[in-house]
Amino acid sequence: MPDLQITVQVAPGVAVAAVTKTAGVAGANDNQLDNDSDGKLLIFIENGAGAKSGTVRSVDCSHGRSEDITWTVAADTLYVLGPLPATLFNTAAGLVEVNVDDATNLTIWAIRVPEAG
Numbered sequence: 001m002p003d004l005q006i007t008v009q010v011a012p013g014v015a016v017a018a019v020t021k022t023a024g025v026a027g028a029n030d031n032q033l034d035n036d037s038d039g040k041l042l043i044f045i046e047n048g049a050g051a052k053s054g055t056v057r058s059v060d061c062s063h064g065r066s067e068d069i070t071w072t073v074a075a076d077t078l079y080v081l082g083p084l085p086a087t088l089f090n091t092a093a094g095l096v097e098v099n100v101d102d103a104t105n106l107t108i109w110a111i112r113v114p115e116a117g
Contacts, residue, residue: 031108045108047106054099056089059089
């Protein structure tokens with residue numbers, strides 16, 4: 001399955017505001033989200049049926065370590081990941097990659113949270 005680019009919204013600041021959910025239906029592998037360089041990305045994973053699991057892939061550090069995040073989402077559950085530091089999770093293209101075991105009834109969306117102030 002080809003890579004799936006998921007649109008990232010920018011939260012309107014520190015004020016309370018409504019954000020419209022702009023979701024991408026998850027693909028099985030390499031769901032990609034733009035993490036910019038600030039690492040302020042929150043990923044929302046919504047599961048409609050049956051337990052699902054997956055991985056947010058990290059990049060290897062200079063010491064060869066991996067900090068992958070593995071997750072499991074129960075049916076009818078919303079799971080939130082982040083913020084994700086760019087130095088640990090961004091590919092060379094500035095993207096975060098999320099892989100899932102089963103994309104059926106799974107929706108992924110993201111919001112970039114701005115600095116307070």
